[in-house]
Amino acid sequence: MSDPNFQLPDFLIADLYKHSIVMAGDEPKTERKPPAKTAPAVDRQWFLGSNLRKITLLVSEKEAVYLQDDSLQFLSNILGACKLNLGDVAIVNHYNDAVDYHFIKEKLAPTSLLLFGVTAEEVQLPFTVPYYQVQKYDDRQFLLAPALNTMLGESQEARLEKSKLWLSLKKMFNI
Numbered sequence: 001m002s003d004p005n006f007q008l009p010d011f012l013i014a015d016l017y018k019h020s021i022v023m024a025g026d027e028p029k030t031e032r033k034p035p036a037k038t039a040p041a042v043d044r045q046w047f048l049g050s051n052l053r054k055i056t057l058l059v060s061e062k063e064a065v066y067l068q069d070d071s072l073q074f075l076s077n078i079l080g081a082c083k084l085n086l087g088d089v090a091i092v093n094h095y096n097d098a099v100d101y102h103f104i105k106e107k108l109a110p111t112s113l114l115l116f117g118v119t120a121e122e123v124q125l126p127f128t129v130p131y132y133q134v135q136k137y138d139d140r141q142f143l144l145a146p147a148l149n150t151m152l153g154e155s156q157e158a159r160l161e162k163s164k165l166w167l168s169l170k171k172m173f174n175i
Contacts, residue, residue: 046092046097046099047066047090047091047092047097047108048066048067048086048090048091048092049086049087049088049089049090049091050086050087050088050090051088051089051090051108051110052087052088053084053088053089053111054108054109054110054111054112055084055088055089055090055110055111055112055113055114056089056090056091056092056104056108056110056112056113056114057075057089057090057091057092057113057114057116058092058094058104058113058114058115058116058118058123059071059091059092059093059094059095059116059117059118059147059148060093060094060095060116060117060118060147061093061095061117061147061148062095064093065093065096066091066093067091067093067148068149070152071148071149071152074148074151074152075091075148078165078166078169081166081169081175082169082173082175083173083175084173090108090110092104094118094122094123098122099123100123100124101113101123101124101125102124104123105138105140110140111139111140111141112140112141112142112143112172112173113140113141113142113143114142114143114145115142115143115144115145116145116146116147116148117145117146117147117148117149118144119144120142120144125137125142128144129142129144130144131144131145131146131164132144132145132164132165132167132168133168134168134171134172141172143168143169143172145161145164145165145168146161151165
């Protein structure tokens, strides 16, 4: 971000300053707990993609609105190998929009959910499974995997994670 004219979008600035910085009046100085994260505001696009094939990908990337460029490129390649594209899926950055399973089910109606670096507990699923095990629940398929950054690059570890993911995706999408 070396561009001197770079400006953050309004919704991101509002999200950064959710709580009052200055207390007005003579309010007692009590320590406030931040509110629990709730459903994203409906006046903005909270997921990337068109969700045409009802496949939801949950990621957790601190430094991005949706995904870092290298993660997006990796996901695009994986989706292409599965004969899918970004228009077929909805990518939700759980770090920014900590939605739960019931919200996702209601708003996106997924047939498949892939969680990258997001635990089943974080989305309030009543189960947990090992990474790369395709799990059926509530007439949907679930796949939990480590964060995308563990699969980036050409290290031996990254290659191993990619191959485990690919085997699971082949099973999940009958490739």
